[in-house]
Amino acid sequence: MSTRNDDIIARMLHHRASTLDGGEPVPAPIAMASVYMLPGTIDVPHQYGRFSNPTWDALEESLSILEDAESVAFPSGMAAIASVFTAHLSAGDRVLLPSDGYWTTRAYAEKYIRPHGIEIDYCPTGEYGARDLSGFAMVYIETPSNPGLDICDIAEIAARAKSAGALVVVDNTTMTPLGQRPLDLGADIVLASDTKHVSGHSDVLSGHIASRNSALIGPIREWRKFFGAIPSPFDTWLVYRGLKTLDVRFDRMCATAETIANRLADHPKIAAIRFPGLETHPAHALARRQMTRFGSVLGLTFSDAATAERFIAESRFIVPATSFGGVHTSAERRARWGDQVAEGYVRLSIGCEPADALWSDFASVLNAL
Template structure:
């Protein structure tokens, strides 16, 4: 498991400071503007609010440093996903999606891509290794998969997709650029929901697309401008503020997740634990090669749905909530959404609580389960 370059975060935090003039605010400006002063020939950097915004620039600049890539932000993770589909797929193309990944991407493809002649094919995350990519236009992968946390080899998939002439797109929401760097491993495009750990405060929706190929980003930017799938300046400002504490939060969350996963594995009422950092996890060897840490999500399987619901509701330091990546530890029983996991499977998103205080409360509840 390679250590990520900590200078990336340092440069991200200072991405604006070199351009500051005396008296400028250190914090990014919140620019609430729909129109800009444009006398004569319109050659100014900002011309209309649907096209660009200085607050977007600040967030895209910071994320660009973090991804070491060009970045476009969107009002949600799904808007980012949609932009990639709409900009790079046409009638007759074949798209491969994970059958066990985030379900909304599949629903979007089935409801809006297939009727326009795009063939949508599904494959489990674990089967990407043996899948033939010949004839595909886009290979879309999510690892660890959400919610089952299965692992596939990004470098191998990227190499085989390139050989087949397909674009390789990776949803990196679960790991973030601090936990996994798909572009470094050969992915053409990364999409992510910044609603999760990058913002981290459960108060704003946001997503982004990152790529190191301008020819891939340009049609995505055009789609954003023409369709109007744009983020609000206030939301962009909130996410930029959250991003500045991201590394500190992520370090606490991922360190605690590793401790909890190990202790869950030893508890008598826990049937199984899914966490790529465990040596017993089927994806551990691949995770060691392609991740810089093992993330903030832990899958905990208890006896049944009742036990899972009790664990979530009885623990005072768990917020029963969908989504993940916030400062508060949260959890949900994913089978209630129709995901193909055990009825007692809990996706636990580890927050920023002190590690031992969190474990004492979770252990107390586990001890009380029969």
């Protein structure tokens, strides 16, 4: 799998250059345009700024190589999620969502999807394998779950869901296509918040959807066009630029996360630790089969909220912020948002800092708690 990922990254990095003539810019330009020349015909690549944009094209072509599937860019991860629900659910349908996944997905579904006659059921990520999937139009998976980092078997669930006639959608935000490839495991649609690892610098909101089925991707692209949920050219360019270094950033972050997780696991001030790369994770064996990396997000449980907040506040190399996947290590106590986790639970997102410097900082704070 790593050899395949290496080939994908190399092809993605050289794709644009391979299409250029002499004198053309190697980086994709930012096309700040709402209108295009239409001299006597509309049969041209670009007609209007809400329909398409050359900078979107550059990003989507790169994402399509990365996903090995047609991709559509959105101005946020939630815009991507909304497009899947709106384009592929109708009155009378049932959708299964993870009860322990990203809270905003559930909130959106309850407020804007359920009122249209769509039934919403919930299941903890770790129990998807035992759930009867009969009667569902869509089975929505998030693995590892955010923020609890529980895992379910994508291939097994996708096979059963498809047998039951359901569309299988996977939120792959925490892993990226370099750490886990849901489409290879049988998913129909994969989506992600590219605000996190893909753009990687905590300076832009973005998302994308990918599918190898044109009948599924077409309505999503059309929804973006009519609804106007479109990314700005400049934001798109920022994501395009960030994508070029995803491989080296993600590799560094995942390697450091493994090092830090193993050291934290032995520290007496940590009441519990959740990380797919640790043998103590209940689904570690599945993680080894399903994921090519273990990710850069750790779940730490401290004895109480005050201790958790002290760890975050007193660490020199932790940015106290929501979201994850940036070059700076960040953390937050997730119970303050209402997530069903312990009051002392901290979602720790490892950045690109040198591992030993990061550990020295953590150890100093932990020893003083």
